[in-house]
Amino acid sequence: MKVWLGGLGALALFVACTEVEMPTRNEGAQIYTTYCATCHGPNATGNAADGVTLKQAPADLTRIAQRNGGTFPRAEVLSQIDGYTREPVPGMTMPEFGELMSGDLVPVDVGDEKMTPTPRKLAALMYYLESIQQ
Numbered sequence: 852m853k854v855w856l857g858g859l860g861a862l863a864l865f866v867a868c869t870e871v872e873m874p875t876r877n878e879g880a881q882i883y884t885t886y887c888a889t890c891h892g893p894n895a896t897g898n899a900a901d902g903v904t905l906k907q908a909p910a911d912l913t914r915i916a917q918r919n920g921g922t923f924p925r926a927e928v929l930s931q932i933d934g935y936t937r938e939p940v941p942g943m944t945m946p947e948f949g950e951l952m953s954g955d956l957v958p959v960d961v962g963d964e965k966m967t968p969t970p971r972k973l974a975a976l977m978y979y980l981e982s983i984q985q
Contacts, residue, residue, distance in 0.1 A: 873957055874957060874971050874972075874974050874975030876979050876982045878975040879975035879976045879977070879979025879980070879982075882951070882972055882975055882976045883895065883976060883980070886948055886976070887912075888900060889903055890903065890905060890909045890945075891910070891912050892909075895912035895913050895980070895983055896912075896913055897909050897910055912980055912983070913983050913984060914984070914985055915928060915980065915984060916981075916984040923980075923981045923984055925960070925962060925977060925981070926961040926962055926967075928977050928980060929961065929969065931945075932948060932951065932976060932977070933947075933951065933952060933973060934947045934948075948973075951970060951972045952970050952972075952973060953970065954971050954972060955970070955971045956968040956969060956970060957969055957971050957974050959974045959977070
């Protein structure tokens with residue numbers, strides 16, 4: 852007999868059957884340094900690293916919550932990073948990060964208490980960005 856579990860049911864079963872170690876801010880900081888700091892700057896303020904010339908300044912990632920009424924929009928941030936709902940910005944090219952989409956999944960609350968299985972590296976980066984909001 853086959854049993855189909857909906858999103859939350861499958862996530863609950865996944866968590867119950869697997870010991871999940873949630874990503875840390877430090878793990879996210881390392882991922883940021885590897886994938887994001889060249890364009891968004893070492894402090895995530897949108898100032899590209901020395902020697903990097905861009906057509907347009909990247910977003911200040913320390914003010915995401917400020918630009919969203921004081922709330923850090925987890926689902927939107929995850930979608931922007933993974934490219935799923937990213938709209939093209941004239942003059943800007945944000946790369947796709949396939950490497951961040953591989954590996955273990957962790958449950959992430961993306962709002963309204965909706966837990967979403969999310970690649971660990973992607974979740975770590977999101978947690979780091981959330982932790983550096985001004």
